[in-house]
Amino acid sequence: MDLDSQRLRQQLSQAALLPEVLVLKKTTASTNLDVREIAQSGANSILVSSEIQSQGRGQHQRAWASPQGNVYMSCLLQTQRPLDGRLALETALNILQMPSLQNLEQLQVKWPNDLYHIQGKWGGILVEPLDTQRAIIGVGINLHAFSTAQLHEQNIDQPVCSLSQLGLQSLDRILLISELYQAIQQAGHWFNHGCTHLAQRFNHYAAFIDQPVVLQQDQQTLFGIFRGIDDQGCLNIETVNGLQTCYHGRLRLQNNTDASQ
Numbered sequence: 609m610d611l612d613s614q615r616l617r618q619q620l621s622q623a624a625l626l627p628e629v630l631v632l633k634k635t636t637a638s639t640n641l642d643v644r645e646i647a648q649s650g651a652n653s654i655l656v657s658s659e660i661q662s663q664g665r666g667q668h669q670r671a672w673a674s675p676q677g678n679v680y681m682s683c684l685l686q687t688q689r690p691l692d693g694r695l696a697l698e699t700a701l702n703i704l705q706m707p708s709l710q711n712l713e714q715l716q717v718k719w720p721n722d723l724y725h726i727q728g729k730w731g732g733i734l735v736e737p738l739d740t741q742r743a744i745i746g747v748g749i750n751l752h753a754f755s756t757a758q759l760h761e762q763n764i765d766q767p768v769c770s771l772s773q774l775g776l777q778s779l780d781r782i783l784l785i786s787e788l789y790q791a792i793q794q795a796g797h798w799f800n801h802g803c804t805h806l807a808q809r810f811n812h813y814a815a816f817i818d819q820p821v822v823l824q825q826d827q828q829t830l831f832g833i834f835r836g837i838d839d840q841g842c843l844n845i846e847t848v849n850g851l852q853t854c855y856h857g858r859l860r861l862q863n864n865t866d867a868s869q
Contacts, residue, residue: 627653639682657681728767811836
């Protein structure tokens with residue numbers, strides 16, 4: 609067993625959260641796919657992390673840029689109640705409470721699954737249900753800034769940043785993986801207990817709140833003011849036709865082109 613695996617096992621053992629299967633890789637196609645394959649063997653708790661992903665994915669099957677040096681991890685989470693979209697929101701909120709991030713300012717969540725800052729996206733969450741009460745939760749965290757070449761190569765279409773750019777001085781990948789796994793387990797507890805006061809907790813960290821936004825959906829595009837979420841995780845947008853509630857879509861700030869429509 610390599611030193612990184614030993615460190616991670618020790619940290620999770622001390623937290624009484626050591627999974628049945630723990631795998632650290634140099635490279636893989638997708639950590640979510642790895643967890644899916646391992647779950648078929650009957651394991652009840654799984655953690656897989658890789659230094660590089662060749663086929664990383666985000667929401668709606670979008671490619672997730674996965675250059676070396678960042679954190680890419682996935683785990684299996686079993687819940688006591690049927691899965692719904694609030695699990696991704698709880699995951700994001702609990703990640704913001706990680707000890708390593710407590711000296712960083714103005715960390716946000718961009719509904720429904722982006723870890724955000726006014727400078728841009730620094731991480732993302734992908735929840736893939738296996739059945740009604742089991743989900744693979746994948747998390748990608750940017751530790752280092754993307755180069756201009758990487759931004760062009762990956763065709764990234766939104767502002768991005770990294771934890772180092774936001775002021776995180778100690779970039780200990782193993783410690784961050786440990787804290788991420790613990791945060792996801794804590795998110796599961798919040799979810800199992802009904803996501804108490806979810807709207808209040810989420811809206812405190814919500815990116816774009818009370819600002820003009822665009823919500824892009826499959827069948828329509830909504831323009832309005834983002835008024836936060838309700839306790840069911842539903843997005844509220846104040847439009848010219850009144851308050852619209854939405855459970856899915858891609859949220860972004862309005863720009864000058866949008867304002868002319």
